[in-house]
Amino acid sequence: MKDFIHQNKVYYSPVEFAMAHIGGVWKIPIIVSLRTSGLRYGELKDRIAHISDKMLITQLRELEEKGMVSRTIYREKPPRVDYQLSEKGIQALPVIDLLASYGQVLMQTADIKYK
Amino acid sequence: MKDFIHQNKVYYSPVEFAMAHIGGVWKIPIIVSLRTSGLRYGELKDRIAHISDKMLITQLRELEEKGMVSRTIYREKPPRVDYQLSEKGIQALPVIDLLASYGQVLMQTADIKYK
DNA sequence: CTGGATCCTGTAAGATACTG
DNA sequence: CAGTATCTTACAGGATCCAG
Numbered sequence A, B: 001m002k003d004f005i006h007q008n009k010v011y012y013s014p015v016e017f018a019m020a021h022i023g024g025v026w027k028i029p030i031i032v033s034l035r036t037s038g039l040r041y042g043e044l045k046d047r048i049a050h051i052s053d054k055m056l057i058t059q060l061r062e063l064e065e066k067g068m069v070s071r072t073i074y075r076e077k078p079p080r081v082d083y084q085l086s087e088k089g090i091q092a093l094p095v096i097d098l099l100a101s102y103g104q105v106l107m108q109t110a111d112i113k114y115k
Numbered sequence C: 001c002t003g004g005a006t007c008c009t010g011t012a013a014g015a016t017a018c019t020g
Numbered sequence D: 001c002a003g004t005a006t007c008t009t010a011c012a013g014g015a016t017c018c019a020g
Helices: A014-022 A027-033 A041-047 A053-065 A087-108 B014-022 B027-033 B041-047 B053-065 B087-108
Strands: A004-006 A009-011 A069-074 A080-085 B004-006 B009-011 B069-074 B080-085
Touching (some): A009 A014, A014 A027, A087 B014, B009 B014, B014 B087, B027 B041, B027 B087, B041 B053
Antiparallel strands (some): A004 A009, B069 B080
16 A cells, blocks of 8 residues: 555555646646746746636646745835746656657657647 | 647647646556556456546546557457557656656655555 | 446636736 | 636546446
8 A cells, every 4th residue: 555645635656646746737838938947927927828827826836835846036116026946846857858758759640730 | 839639629738748648647557557468457447546447447448549558358258358558558658657756756855644 | 247327526727807 | 017816617536326
């Protein structure tokens, strides 16, 4: 029995635990956008197509809570908030890259149409 | 614009496409269980803790439809059905392994309790 | 043994409008 | 600029019972 509990949620495997950190529709696009540099809220919103304010802010908060992303507030005017990848977030990049290349392999043999 | 369409669903990135093939709670446990050999329905059910008949069969059907798993029926009595990984499914294994090791790294710095 | 059928619920995610 | 607040919808997943 290797089930375990973290923050009142039961996980059945390390993979499921990893998925809690990078899964869902928006976490990976956010992490990838922060790969090369920290960005502020509006910059993230511009870079991630289709994302709404609600999803951007809730996913950022979850990533922050899990220690994947850190947030720096500069009390200027207008206000400025900067998001950066933390160590855990940086460690996710190789995993995401492999997922991306696997996705590309799958796309080669799939019936794909572009808009 | 790199959005694309596959089977009437819009995807925003290769990663999202990959996730459609291995994402959710049960697809990875199923794929991992089939890593070393084909298994029949009941063997899968025994090996995958907590899974219900409904989730096992629906996820197997989805994996089959996506070409990740193949299904062989032996018309014996009692009936016998064998599931094996296809080429696409085998290609997913390195990705899953990396996800697992990332999950283990995350677990080392997390506050985990065992049941 | 290998599934199917139904009903139900929780949560992710979308739409839209508003605010310090 | 950087978020909030509601309302609503979609779908994954759970529970239970049934069937060839």
